[in-house]
Amino acid sequence: MKIMVVGGGGREHAIIKKLKENSSVEKIYALPGNGGIAADAECVNIGACDIDSIIEFAVENKIDYAVVAPDDPLVLGAVDSLEEVGIPCFGPRKNAAIIEGSKAFSKNLMKKYGIPTAKYEIFDNLECALDYIETCPIPTVIKADGLALGKGVIIAETRDAARDAVRSMMADKAFGKSGETVVVEEFLTGPEVSVLSFTDGNVVVPMISSMDHKRAGDGDTGLNTGGMGTVAPNPYYTSEIADKCMQTIFEPTIKAMSAEGRTFKGCLYFGLMITPGGPKVIEYNCRFGDPETQVVLPLLESDLLTVMQAVTDGKLAETEVKFSNKSACCVIMASDGYPVKYDKGFEITIPDDIVNNVYVAGASSKDGKLLTSGGRVLGVTETADTLSEAVRKSYKSVEKIKFDNAYYRHDIGARALLAAEEK
Numbered sequence: 001m002k003i004m005v006v007g008g009g010g011r012e013h014a015i016i017k018k019l020k021e022n023s024s025v026e027k028i029y030a031l032p033g034n035g036g037i038a039a040d041a042e043c044v045n046i047g048a049c050d051i052d053s054i055i056e057f058a059v060e061n062k063i064d065y066a067v068v069a070p071d072d073p074l075v076l077g078a079v080d081s082l083e084e085v086g087i088p089c090f091g092p093r094k095n096a097a098i099i100e101g102s103k104a105f106s107k108n109l110m111k112k113y114g115i116p117t118a119k120y121e122i123f124d125n126l127e128c129a130l131d132y133i134e135t136c137p138i139p140t141v142i143k144a145d146g147l148a149l150g151k152g153v154i155i156a157e158t159r160d161a162a163r164d165a166v167r168s169m170m171a172d173k174a175f176g177k178s179g180e181t182v183v184v185e186e187f188l189t190g191p192e193v194s195v196l197s198f199t200d201g202n203v204v205v206p207m208i209s210s211m212d213h214k215r216a217g218d219g220d221t222g223l224n225t226g227g228m229g230t231v232a233p234n235p236y237y238t239s240e241i242a243d244k245c246m247q248t249i250f251e252p253t254i255k256a257m258s259a260e261g262r263t264f265k266g267c268l269y270f271g272l273m274i275t276p277g278g279p280k281v282i283e284y285n286c287r288f289g290d291p292e293t294q295v296v297l298p299l300l301e302s303d304l305l306t307v308m309q310a311v312t313d314g315k316l317a318e319t320e321v322k323f324s325n326k327s328a329c330c331v332i333m334a335s336d337g338y339p340v341k342y343d344k345g346f347e348i349t350i351p352d353d354i355v356n357n358v359y360v361a362g363a364s365s366k367d368g369k370l371l372t373s374g375g376r377v378l379g380v381t382e383t384a385d386t387l388s389e390a391v392r393k394s395y396k397s398v399e400k401i402k403f404d405n406a407y408y409r410h411d412i413g414a415r416a417l418l419a420a421e422e423k
Helices: 010-019 051-060 071-076 078-084 094-101 103-113 126-133 159-170 239-259 293-299 304-313 387-398 414-422
Strands: 002-007 027-032 065-068 120-123 140-144 153-156 182-186 192-199 204-206 215-217 221-224 229-232 266-275 278-285 327-335 358-360 363-366 369-372 376-384
Touching (some): 002 010, 010 293, 010 358, 010 376, 065 304, 071 078, 094 103, 103 120, 103 239, 103 278, 120 126, 126 182, 140 159, 159 182, 192 239, 192 304, 204 239, 229 387, 239 266, 239 278, 293 327, 293 376, 327 387, 376 387, 387 414
Parallel strands (some): 002 027
Antiparallel strands (some): 120 182, 140 153, 140 182, 192 266, 215 221, 229 327, 327 376, 358 376, 363 369
16 A cells, blocks of 8 residues: 655654554555654655645546645645545544634634533634623633644733733734634633544444643743653543543544534644542543653554544444553653744654654755754654653653754653653
């Protein structure tokens, strides 16, 4: 089989490495991929949002199966276009990808179908939003309606900060059209949990839970990033919580989307908060999370391609999806200064004994050398029988990787280990 994976980050590298385990896979193309992914797939210089060129390439190269990984091409309808030319694909169609593409849509969906989430108001008029800010509970959460590279959410601790956030999104166009409509949301408290799931629109199969670390600095300090590391499983996600989520969130969401004529097939990501009142949805993503994928897929014992094809064919109920009982830890190595300003172009050296556990996110290749080219450069994932051992192994591997300007957090997994000890 010839496989095409759309995207070019650490998440896509993890997907590609897992797909390679299937003996029927002869060739994998990554569009656009990156310098590190080039070791596991043929990278093609076509942007993930260049839908016309993606379709042209897929047809010309007789692609047997496609995986669209990032949010932007999914929301733009890449899966619809691939299916129209007869190429089976993993990922939701455009009308289902709206569950991430519009926060207003997803909030209204949850309200309509009784799915637990934070209280909210939606505004497309700046003055009305500002009027509401004068009376709403503080802290509050301001969200840009559309996609904003994971940066369109601001937790406002004061009323002034809330006003500034609304003005930044709606008047100053900080996120372009994505901020023309905003959601002002109740501030919830409790541990956060990420749960990715496979779904063919009929059944939903949750994957191993995980815990992301968004802040740039140790101790959860500094600016929000795309994610500085993850661990799995998440100790806050007990079997009791999992059962409740299946009954009140996971299955109701799948049924709600189908009832709306927007059957979701692909990977649906549930961003949850375990509040004193029970689990609630913070956000949905219409695809694999990054860097959650880098700890979840290494724990998948079933064949990924087989599961993906079952999702596409509507046969997930007949397909075994099995995960190991081990733990995983992924530490992100970034360029110093990320997520604001950073230098790039530094050579990266990765020892052969750990290269299989490294997922490259931001690197280019020149004259046979791997060079840094992004804020998040790579993720190092190790698995073990216990979380503490997985964390120890990950940091031991991190120390073996060298590039100038390297930066990483030193406490990935610390919060999870503390929570596990308290239970």
